[in-house]
Amino acid sequence: MLPVVPVTRYVTPLREGGSLPGIVEAEDLGTYVIKFRGAGQGVRVLVAEVVVAEIARRIGLRTPRLVVLDLDAEIARYEADEEVQDLLVASVGHNLGVDFLPGSFGFDGEVGGAGADVAAKVLWLDAFCANVDRSWRNPNLLLWHGELWVIDHGASLYFHHGWPGGALEKDGAAERFAAQPWRMDDHVLAAHADGLPAADAEIRGLFGPADLPEVLALVPDEWLEPVPGAQSPAEVRAAYVAFLTARLTTRAWLPGVGEAAR
Secondary structure (H helix, E strand, C coil), X not given: CCCEEEEEEEEEECCCCCCCCEEEEECCCCEEEEECCCCCCCHHHHHHHHHHHHHHHHCCCXXXXXXXXXXXXXXXXXXXXXXXXXXXXXXXXEEEEEECCCCCEECCCCCHHHCHHHHHHHHHHHHHCCCCCCECCEXXXXXXXXXXXXXXXXXXXXXXXXXXXXXXXXXXXXHHHHHCCCCCCCECCHHHHHHHHHHHHHHHCCCCHHHHHHHHCCCCHHHCCCECCECCHHHHHHHHHHHHHHHHCCCCCCCCHHHHHC
């Protein structure tokens, strides 16, 4: 599982998006972007962040190191902003920490030293994980030391948001997700779609169904909330593995590649 690091100081909020992430310092002397468990989107967003970041790493993409940040109630006492204080109080316990990349800047349309092959891998990752949040409005890409880094994957794995309502118990749920095509009309890297077949061929040699249990093992038990059809953390992990395995064993979802196979 991810290492657990106590937070020593809340530095500043990042006024981006609805979850109000912030910058914190931690006991390991690291500086992190904290994604709060008490934010409105809930802990499933944190699960998606961990799962997709680890898949990205395994297929050769750069993504910041992740930790679990242990937030003590005392941290909230010294925050003057009432909105932030409420969020800190609601998030006491284990939150997600994303290594802060000092001096990085947002994607400006150039893949830099990364190259078109890396851009195609980002497209593959977003298609596989059904990420709907990598447009020009919000690229969720950073350039750091001339390299492209992928960040912010909480809008991926949309299927798990239906589980509390019983979606997991419906026959063929995993297969329906597996066959769901992915649209890249407004993706910030759509111009690199011609590289998807080569990216897919390379990724087949790097990442397969056997990797998925190891990916899900990184997620803390307490973020794997019980849902109808999966009551224990082990059962919820198994559900994620089943859905992602089903998608990985087809290419119906991959633009260009999936269409060619039909």
